[in-house]
Amino acid sequence: MLNKWINKKYLQPEQFKQEFLNNKPYPHLEFKNFLKEEKAMEVLKSLAQEKFIEKEADLFKFMQTNDLGSTKNRVVKEFVQFLYSKEFIDYMQKLTGFKFQNKVDVAGTLYQNTDYLLCHDDELEGRKIAFLFYFSDFEENEGGSLNLFDSKKGKPVKVVKKIVPKFNKLAFFEVSPISFHEVEEVIADKQRIAIGGWFYDK
Amino acid sequence: MINKIYLEKIEEIKKSLNSNPDFPSTQLNNFLVDYSDFKKKVEQLRYKKDVDVLHHKLSKAEINIPELKEWLSKILGKKITHTNFTAHLLEWRDYLIMNDDYEEKPGIDVIFDLTKDWNSKGGGQIIYVDGTGEYYAIPISENSLTIVERKKGVQKFFKYLNNLAKNNKRFFLVLNIF
Numbered sequence A: 001m002l003n004k005w006i007n008k009k010y011l012q013p014e015q016f017k018q019e020f021l022n023n024k025p026y027p028h029l030e031f032k033n034f035l036k037e038e039k040a041m042e043v044l045k046s047l048a049q050e051k052f053i054e055k056e057a058d059l060f061k062f063m064q065t066n067d068l069g070s071t072k073n074r075v076v077k078e079f080v081q082f083l084y085s086k087e088f089i090d091y092m093q094k095l096t097g098f099k100f101q102n103k104v105d106v107a108g109t110l111y112q113n114t115d116y117l118l119c120h121d122d123e124l125e126g127r128k129i130a131f132l133f134y135f136s137d138f139e140e141n142e143g144g145s146l147n148l149f150d151s152k153k154g155k156p157v158k159v160v161k162k163i164v165p166k167f168n169k170l171a172f173f174e175v176s177p178i179s180f181h182e183v184e185e186v187i188a189d190k191q192r193i194a195i196g197g198w199f200y201d202k
Numbered sequence B: 001m002i003n004k005i006y007l008e009k010i011e012e013i014k015k016s017l018n019s020n021p022d023f024p025s026t027q028l029n030n031f032l033v034d035y036s037d038f039k040k041k042v043e044q045l046r047y048k049k050d051v052d053v054l055h056h057k058l059s060k061a062e063i064n065i066p067e068l069k070e071w072l073s074k075i076l077g078k079k080i081t082h083t084n085f086t087a088h089l090l091e092w093r094d095y096l097i098m099n100d101d102y103e104e105k106p107g108i109d110v111i112f113d114l115t116k117d118w119n120s121k122g123g124g125q126i127i128y129v130d131g132t133g134e135y136y137a138i139p140i141s142e143n144s145l146t147i148v149e150r151k152k153g154v155q156k157f158f159k160y161l162n163n164l165a166k167n168n169k170r171f172f173l174v175l176n177i178f
Helices: A013-022 A037-047 A074-084 A086-096 B004-008 B010-017 B035-043 B066-076
Strands: A028-031 A053-056 A060-064 A100-111 A116-120 A127-134 A146-152 A155-163 A169-174 A181-183 A192-201 B025-028 B048-052 B056-064 B084-090 B107-113 B126-129 B135-137 B144-150 B155-158 B170-177
Touching: A013 A028, A013 A086, A028 A155, A037 A074, A037 A192, A074 A086, A074 A100, A086 A100, A086 A127, A086 A169, B004 B010, B010 B025, B010 B066, B035 B170, B066 B107
Parallel strands: none
Antiparallel strands: A028 A169, A053 A060, A060 A100, A060 A116, A100 A192, A116 A181, A127 A169, A127 A192, A146 A155, A146 A181, B025 B144, B048 B056, B056 B084, B084 B170, B107 B144, B107 B170, B126 B135, B126 B155
């Protein structure tokens, strides 16, 4: 299963564990070209057929699919089954050193010009790792980056790390009371497409 | 200073304020007669950037408008002893979101808007929510005074100003009465 989806250079998760744990401002990692190119392309094409619903509140404005666990699309379903698989959950456990439940939340997100998600910590009962598979290429000056904040006395202070969306990049971070992050406003006329979700603490 | 019509129509304004039981409110347009001078004064205040990432990012200043004391006392049916408004200046990427640490007690907000020809797609609206999914967005209208009664559980936020508001400034004053 892992061989079918993941690029060869990432097949030994243990070798990335220390980097993940040591990264500042809190444990996180980004892998460029994580999926096999043809698989990433297939998922992107199929994701475009999913229905995205507008979400808007004080904290955010973007579009999102329903949980992809119930998708009817064959390719998206295969990808979600891969994320749900014992092999991939075990892979993420080795990579992070955490233990996860079999439950994984997965949804597609679409940010367009003026869309944003302001700073928050993602904390919700049991969430342990937040992850994002990017399917769009952005430059830093086009917005849409995942910004990580450092913190002081449990409050976010300033952005110290920017993860710029690139096609076929996987980014993930530990969810904790200080995992403050935002999605910077998209300021270009292009679409930022991703599949993201959470792994849950066992 | 106050438009004569609003000095004379106290009872009508009180009635209008109570016409929406969910979000008691009323907006009075062309509120000030000497508006241009007042606008200059507000724009020239010394604004200071105020940031708490999890709640707000905006600029503030203080301005007292004692001329409103008597009129507001009549409208609200209680003695108003202070009229120290907080002047807000919002620019691209500014916002105020809801946060339990900043929960507002029930009361009355008096809002004076000084923003001209605003593109509503740029954000910046003052929006009241009651926690059940109901909301009330105050129309952005220059030289308008809006009175909103915040019932228990009603909170407000200032919608994030996106890049369509780039190079524009949004000014409004808020007085909280408890």
